[in-house]
Amino acid sequence: MPLAQTSTxxxxxxxxxxxxxxxxxxxxxxxxPLDVLRIAVQDDGTKTAYMKYDECWxxxxxxxxxxxxxxxxxxxxxxx
Amino acid sequence: MDDILxxxxxxxxxxxxxGGGTAGPMAALKAKxxxxxxxxxxxxxxxxxxxxxxxxxxxxxxxxxxxxYATPEQYTKEITIANDGIVDxxxxxxxxxxxYGIIQELDQFGIRFQKDQNGEYDVKKVHxxxxxxxxxxxxxxxxxxxxxQLRKARINISNRFMATRLLTGEGRVAGAICVxxxxxxxxxxxxxxxxxxxxAAGRLGLPTSGYLYGTxxxxxxxxxxxxxxxxxxxxLANLECYQINPLIKDYNGPACAYVAGPLGGYTANAxxxxxxxCDYWSGQMMQEFYDELQGGKxxxxxxxxxxxxxxxxxxxxxxxxxxxxxxGHFHEGRGTDYRKQMIEMHISEIGFCSGHSASxxxxxxxxxxxxxxxxxxxxxxxxxxxxxxxxxxxxxxAGTESVDFIKDVDFASFDMGEVDRERExxxxxxxxxxxxxxxxxxxxxxxxxxDYLQPPKVTAKMLTAQARFEEVRHAMETEMxxxxxxxxxxxxxxxxxxxxxxxxxxxxxxxxxSRWGLYHNRVEYAQNDEDxxxxxxxxxxSDGKPSSTKRDVEDYIVPLDEADKVAYANQRVTADTVAAE
Numbered sequence: 001m002p003l004a005q006t007s008t009x010x011x012x013x014x015x016x017x018x019x020x021x022x023x024x025x026x027x028x029x030x031x032x033p034l035d036v037l038r039i040a041v042q043d044d045g046t047k048t049a050y051m052k053y054d055e056c057w058x059x060x061x062x063x064x065x066x067x068x069x070x071x072x073x074x075x076x077x078x079x080x
Numbered sequence: 081m082d083d084i085l086x087x088x089x090x091x092x093x094x095x096x097x098x099g100g101g102t103a104g105p106m107a108a109l110k111a112k113x114x115x116x117x118x119x120x121x122x123x124x125x126x127x128x129x130x131x132x133x134x135x136x137x138x139x140x141x142x143x144x145x146x147x148x149y150a151t152p153e154q155y156t157k158e159i160t161i162a163n164d165g166i167v168d169x170x171x172x173x174x175x176x177x178x179x180y181g182i183i184q185e186l187d188q189f190g191i192r193f194q195k196d197q198n199g200e201y202d203v204k205k206v207h208x209x210x211x212x213x214x215x216x217x218x219x220x221x222x223x224x225x226x227x228x229q230l231r232k233a234r235i236n237i238s239n240r241f242m243a244t245r246l247l248t249g250e251g252r253v254a255g256a257i258c259v260x261x262x263x264x265x266x267x268x269x270x271x272x273x274x275x276x277x278x279x280a281a282g283r284l285g286l287p288t289s290g291y292l293y294g295t296x297x298x299x300x301x302x303x304x305x306x307x308x309x310x311x312x313x314x315x316l317a318n319l320e321c322y323q324i325n326p327l328i329k330d331y332n333g334p335a336c337a338y339v340a341g342p343l344g345g346y347t348a349n350a351x352x353x354x355x356x357x358c359d360y361w362s363g364q365m366m367q368e369f370y371d372e373l374q375g376g377k378x379x380x381x382x383x384x385x386x387x388x389x390x391x392x393x394x395x396x397x398x399x400x401x402x403x404x405x406x407x408g409h410f411h412e413g414r415g416t417d418y419r420k421q422m423i424e425m426h427i428s429e430i431g432f433c434s435g436h437s438a439s440x441x442x443x444x445x446x447x448x449x450x451x452x453x454x455x456x457x458x459x460x461x462x463x464x465x466x467x468x469x470x471x472x473x474x475x476x477x478a479g480t481e482s483v484d485f486i487k488d489v490d491f492a493s494f495d496m497g498e499v500d501r502e503r504e505x506x507x508x509x510x511x512x513x514x515x516x517x518x519x520x521x522x523x524x525x526x527x528x529x530x531d532y533l534q535p536p537k538v539t540a541k542m543l544t545a546q547a548r549f550e551e552v553r554h555a556m557e558t559e560m561x562x563x564x565x566x567x568x569x570x571x572x573x574x575x576x577x578x579x580x581x582x583x584x585x586x587x588x589x590x591x592x593x594s595r596w597g598l599y600h601n602r603v604e605y606a607q608n609d610e611d612x613x614x615x616x617x618x619x620x621x622s623d624g625k626p627s628s629t630k631r632d633v634e635d636y637i638v639p640l641d642e643a644d645k646v647a648y649a650n651q652r653v654t655a656d657t658v659a660a661e
Contacts, residue, residue, distance in 0.1 A: 034299065057293050078289045
């Protein structure tokens with residue numbers, strides 16, 4: 001039974017220009033209760049945080065604890 | 081990260097606390113303080129810094145029993161009445177006696193409580209009878225304050241480990257089998273005592289938004305505590321007394337009568353009229369809410385638009401900063417404003433949670449379950465309506481009692497075969513190349529919960545639920561597939577959700593009467609004190625299926641007056657109550 005790759009709009013958005021994952025920061029990844037954020041390596045080798053799994057409680061530790069204000073929690077579209 | 085690695089490790093500790101949310105940290109702290117020599121391990125599926133129901137904080141204490149405002153007798157009486165009499169009062173009374181000490185301790189941790197101009201606690205009346213609600217002006221700092229204390233006490237914290245089953249032997253608890261959520265490596269922990277603080281079963285029903293994680297409870301609280309206690313042979317009490325809450329529609333966060341009520345806000349129907357006397361959450365109140373929706377007077381709303389600007393701002397400040405701070409974003413997106421219109425509310429999906437109702441693992445006044453050496457506290461332990469302060473206080477009780485327990489015992493021996501069998505069960509979805517992903521298994525289970533288990537409860541529907549659950553369980557056990565260790569965590573959660581769904585159906589079918597308002601409204605049966613003035617206790621039967629028995633309600637410590645008994649039965653606003661306003 002093959003698995004589909006269905007698109008889903010994720011609620012947590014990271015501003016790459018502000019994100020300091022490249023300097024080793026993993027605060028948002030650490031504090032997310034659902035553990036849905038990860039660090040991605042861009043084509044040019046820089047690192048930024050992103051939402052890997054669409055499993056969000058829109059609870060906000062990622063946004064509140066981010067040291068540079070790079071993270072925004074939008075509400076998941078289904079309940080917006 | 082997220083690869084599936086093959087590994088197993090074993091550690092020993094004196095006391096294992098599972099769950100680093102609210103009750104867990106307090107249990108660990110109290111155990112360590114009482115016996116600094118004890119090796120206390122605090123296990124957490126996420127990270128203790130921001131885990132559990134209060135990950136962003138809490139706006140206040142809903143059930144503080146503070147000298148001068150309320151007495152343990154009064155509180156015990158109120159909670160007994162709010163639960164239609166089906167409570168053992170001893171744990172409630174002990175909570176009521178000890179919670180003031182915990183408030184003072186939290187105060188020392190740096191968590192402030194609202195005081196009036198005279199420096200006295202500014203306690204508000206929200207309940208039907210007594211006065212117990214105490215606001216927390218810096219409630220957003222709770223988790224930080226707890227974390228500081230844990231570090232100071234040198235508690236061994238293990239983040240990213242999810243317990244999957246308890247180990248038992250010699251008729252008592254022997255430890256737990258755990259799996260790393262980012263590597264799928266196993267950890268077997270031998271412990272002399274285990275304290276379960278795994279929160280509510282908050283992912284049982286499906287929210288009306290259809291979003292799996294748009295739950296009232298923190299979705300990490302997916303019922304593992306209930307499932308593990310069940311498989312270990314501990315008893316679970318009154319699971320048919322579901323948690324159902326009045327919430328902001330779609331957002332699924334609390335409408336917070338606790339915050340808005342003392343300032344003049346209330347629950348209203350579409351005409352803007354008050355229809356319930358008391359906004360305190362109870363099954364009877366939820367029944368009135370349901371009736372209003374069904375009776376053509378809905379939707380139901382949170383009404384604040386009659387209040388003065390400074391009052392609304394004050395409410396907004398509290399509601400939009402702590403507990404669920406994205407509420408502001410939600411209203412902004414919808415273009416709704418408390419000042420301009422009433423805010424639509426709805427009935428939440430069902431769940432198990434003693435924090436708000438009474439469905440939990442059975443515990444006595446020492447927070448001990450029916451399995452020796454196994455303790456439970458917080459939303460998953462059946463001390464009714466215990467809320468956050470109950471989690472702290474009962475967590476503290478579990479911590480200190482477990483220290484006494486381990487004095488005279490060594491590790492219980494257990495069958496290593498249990499570990500092998502559990503590894504096989506857990507890893508099965510990693511061994512398949514294709515199949516059904518956990519999110520689909522979970523969605524279907526929870527959709528069926530909504531279709532067939534939501535009150536009003538109907539026998540034929542619940543029997544249908546059981547048959548359909550069996551089909552989904554079969555698919556889960558033979559076809560579920562995961563691609564990484566993160567998804568494996570979701571697969572394990574789907575399995576807990578399934579166990580809880582089975583338990584919900586079975587418990588609801590067993591109690592052939594109606595009780596607790598909407599929570600257990602079995603339309604074919606009226607309330608029947610003669611046959612059902614008792615607890616129901618569920619254990620895993622010899623056939624591997626849920627099996628229930630009746631358990632007597634212990635003699636009351638605080639007797640009820642006849643007049644008190646119906647205080648929560650009469651929730652609907654009548655012509656008399658309107659005239660009296």
